[in-house]
Amino acid sequence: MGRRTRRPTRGRTQNTTHVKLTARAEVDLLLMTFRQQGCYFCREMHHACLSAHHRRKEEKRFTIADARQKGYPLEDVKRELAKCMCLCLNCHSKLHELER
Numbered sequence: 001m002g003r004r005t006r007r008p009t010r011g012r013t014q015n016t017t018h019v020k021l022t023a024r025a026e027v028d029l030l031l032m033t034f035r036q037q038g039c040y041f042c043r044e045m046h047h048a049c050l051s052a053h054h055r056r057k058e059e060k061r062f063t064i065a066d067a068r069q070k071g072y073p074l075e076d077v078k079r080e081l082a083k084c085m086c087l088c089l090n091c092h093s094k095l096h097e098l099e100r
């Protein structure tokens with residue numbers, strides 16, 4: 001008894017942690033929106049199969065998955081993602097096979 005459902009807003013005191021989590025969440029949101037286009041070739045829509053493919057290899061600074069994992073700033077991911085197209089893993093592999 002006496003437990004409140006509403007808690008006072010937290011986060012302001014733990015600024016650094018809060019900011020970090022928010023940045024990651026924003027990157028996730030960005031990637032989610034990106035994946036909503038589906039695969040460029042076969043229209044696969046399942047988010048688990050979709051990845052960001054750099055249209056031009058030479059423009060690639062880092063992989064998006066890596067950036068997300070390492071917590072790169074949103075702006076950097078955004079800039080990198082602008083060079084990418086959305087591909088499912090199958091089409092992605094086929095494309096890289098052609099590149100070889």
Ligand SMILES: [Zn+2]
Pocket residue numbers: 039040041042043044087088089090091092
């Ligand atoms: Zn595909």
